Amino acid sequence: MTTSPRQWTSIEELAGDAAFAERIAAEFPVAATFPPTARRDFLKIMAASFALAGLTGCEKSPFVAGIPYVDQPEAALPGVPRYYATAVTLNGYAQPVLATTYDGRPTKLDGLPGHPATLGRSDVFMQAAVLQLYDPDRAQSPTRAGAPVTWTDVGAMFSAQRQDWQKDGGKRLRLLLSQTTSPTLARQIKEFQSQFPAAQLHVHDASGERERIANAIAAYGEPLDLHYQLDACSVVVSFDDDFLGPGPRQLLHAIEWAQARRRTDVPGIHLYCADSIPGATGAVASHRLRAAPSRMSHLIEALAARLGVAGASAADLSEQERHWLARAGAAIDGAKGGALVTAGLGTGSQTARWAARINDAIGASGQTLKLTPPVANPGIDVASLGELVTDMDNGQVDTLVILDANPVYTAPGSLDFVNALSKVKTSIHIGLYRDETGHRCNWQLPLTHDLESWSDARAVDGTATIIQPVITSFYDVRSRHQILAMMFGRDEEADALVKETWRNAFGDSFDAQWKKALRDGFVAGSTAQAQAKPASGWTEPAPSDVDGLDIVFRLDPTVWDGRYANLGWLQELPKPLTTLTWGNVIAVPPAWARDFAVENGDLLEVDIDGRKVLGPAWIMPGQADNTIGLWLGHGRENAGRVGNGVGYNAYAVRPAATPWTTKGSVRKLDSREALAITQMHHRMEGFDFVREVSAASPSLPAPSPQPSLYPPYPSAKNAWGMVIDIDSCIGCNACVAACTAENNVAVVGKAQVEMGREMHWLRIARYYTGDVENPRSYFQPVPCMQCEDAPCEMGCPVHATVHSPEGINQMVYNRCIGTRTCSSYCPYKVRRFNYLDYRNTPEAPVEPVHNPDVTVRSRGVMEKCTYCTQRIQAAHVAADKDNRDLHDGDVVTACQAACPTRAIVFGDINDPNSEVSKLRRSGRHYVLLDELGTRPRTTYLAKWNDGPDSEDDRT
């Protein structure tokens, strides 16, 4: 093995900045600011703490109320979780979940096991949806001009309006929807159209689903969904298509990519990714080319020419571009039908047409690419938001009903939706929050959360889920189906409307099929049927380049299009690659930053056609030259107490015509903004944190046992261990979000994160190697290593952290007196300290989301990953009651359950046949900071280097 290249986390570290070195040398950045005399004060104060340490157990044991049921339902067992199959939605697509409820309150969502598309895996949005249920800033009753009204008033308003609508068939009525896949909503919309035939429907979705369909029309002549069959691929060439990045399709793609990657002993799939703003796909790609978005149509045409597609010609290409294309072309030739070419949303219809023609030429269609009629908005003929704004401006709209959309915030700045809305006589907003749109509409009608609703939706593959409520609504809210029925003058039960839809589909066996669908969480056999359709779009030569910087819009990886801005869990989740929390940045390429002397945090002003927005700069290693990245979803005014005023609002400068890529200019201002970046927190001292193998040397040297003065620890029957495959990690954060939800991890806020006090038990460390212009990226999830010879245990003066017979390094909150010695002894920096009381008051509305099986930690206490000990204990109890041994798979940690790529495997290392034991015997197995001799139970599998920088390629 050769010496591995230097691994770095930030440009400051790469440049050898002295301030940076000082910052990471401090155990906690906040402690570094103590004045020199503080140590003495600290000891004085701690003397009192030591003296009082034993007295915490001396409170009088009070008598409290015990409140039984009046008539206990047969299946209700207090303290025993019950599980319900249902779904939450993202962009209208079902995200099938298994909801855990304790005593009737949902506390955790996991992916739904057995679902044909998502296979029980989850993403960050799915994990956080349960927090939104309890959000106290949700709209709690209908309002008119901000004043609460009753649903009777709403009914009266609708019946008065209906008389007007019926006079002219609803000519001056408009319905603006967000994207939907709900069969019940589709049925109701058909009824709406038959009742008010002249009323126009519009769909607005800020997250690009309309552009996706527009690209399909350009490429195939009709609206279609493109389903990548990544498990059938051995080569994928992506043109700015971050298909492993966040969004409704991430799960499906990540699952299949990981399956393909593990198909054989060496990686079974290779990605060739031309990337403008670095994303997950580029980060795991074997061969990444950084290229500005305006280059994509040239590049794909050149690839088409290389593959002999008629009408294509290779234009001027740089040396790097030619090299990458030659490799990609050769790989496609070698894949023999197992190849796929994909084009990103922002690359335009021309690139989509070329992709379709190449896929036809290389035999991808029907094999690695399946086409289906669109899953979303079935049979609904809709117009765009732009047409609506024109009509509103021209005074042609008297009544506007906005269903579950927030166009005042998410409409492109070029449309000036706010001004148009003021010309509408009656505006009715139906939504979960009284958001920016709700504030500006005459009426705001609150919706039920998905977890309180009867509804239905389809997953991205078309599989339908009947959404059933797991709790009755807390607030005076109604489901979207009930509110639409009110528009027609009917007051209906929420479940009746959904049952009516499915009664038609299920026919005579309705009762049995309905029950089965509710229990399974999906309707069997409802997956969209593939159809064959040749590429029919005409192609033309790529347009010549226009001067100016390419401005790229991306959706925020944690708050998405802004709809999750009020969820603290998601705001505090470090975004992949940037590790930014609480806000968004303007990503600039390193060369541009050098030219204009821009540093991280400098305020920049972006100007697009005279519309301006300010935001802090972030120098993004590997970003394409001449490209600037903006993230949508922040800068909200009426998100709620958590999300208001976080970051800048990129929608304000977004052009409606080219919403994903446009041209503009950027200038540096003379001020700075502090960024809550976590990449420099919890730094380890050492080297070779991430290791690589390649086809030429597929095994790492076996770890040599380190000598130890401590006797080997006697093990119980089970010895828990975890193996994390960093080759499969796409940095999606699902594990961190799942851990937050499972283990009651506190949200601390931006100021605390800036001080390095974030509480996540699991961090996804991100490393780079190589040149800042185009580095190789690595994601490494780091939970507690559960060392067998744990330094923290030696350090604790009060035995608050001790070893269990099963090898878990236990943290006892009640003993902890907060010396933080364990954390300074920990070489992996996985311990987190409660500097402040981050708990809610017991009356807080979000309190019920806590997992009742895990302690909510108070101030002054150290905490860390426990390997989800509550799940281990629950499995032990279940097995012990049956008097049997634990089987492999009885204990699944929250992070393991969430991971879409199955990169995290947990189990019993005493059992030689457990999955984790098998992985520990892999040639890629290695121990983090092996040289310290801590003998961690959490270990890693090295990343495959199958790109141009691999050893086999260097020769």
Add this chain to the structure above:
Amino acid sequence: MPRHSMTQIFSPAADTWLRLAVVGFLSVCGGSVVGAIGFARSAYVTSIDNAPHQPVPFSHRHHAGELGIDCRYCHADVEKGPKAGLPPTATCMTCHSQIWTNAAMLEPVRQSLVENKPLRWVRVAKLPDYVFFRHDIHIAKGVGCVTCHGRIDTMPLTYRAHAFTMQFCLDCHRDPTPNLRPADRITDMTWKPAGNPRDPGGKIAAHVGIRFGELTHCYVCHR
């Protein structure tokens, strides 16, 4: 040069006073520790032998002792989940819709049923919120009700028989053998093993698969 007589700073008794002060100080220190521990273990703090006021003066002596109703008739979840469960009003009414139907003492029970409002009992047996105790596993492994709750069948008003200190739990977790009983004697308040309790206990422990040595680590009860 006149001899200067040295003034005595300390009187002859000073030494004694010093000794007394040292002894006194140490006694106060030691006494405080003993006192604090004694106070923490006192019935005042642990609330043992203290029967709180209940909305209905329910007598376990009458129901469990004299009538011989099995514990699980009312505490029905005890084998299935972490909580034994307080009986719902409907359970009381299985009998009291037939007998003592007009007793003034039972008025709150009838009212609860009519108004569909739960009775608010005062919990007698309670552990701190950082203890994650489960009834079901204790029952499954042969720990009887009486072991922790005492002679409930003799209590006219229910009181805490044992202080649920960590010591109390650990004594048994370290050495469960003498406290195990056959499955059919779990709710029996008077059962005593014939002879040495270790003999039947050892057999039961082997039969139900007690994981000796693993029951004392922190995460068994705290997490």
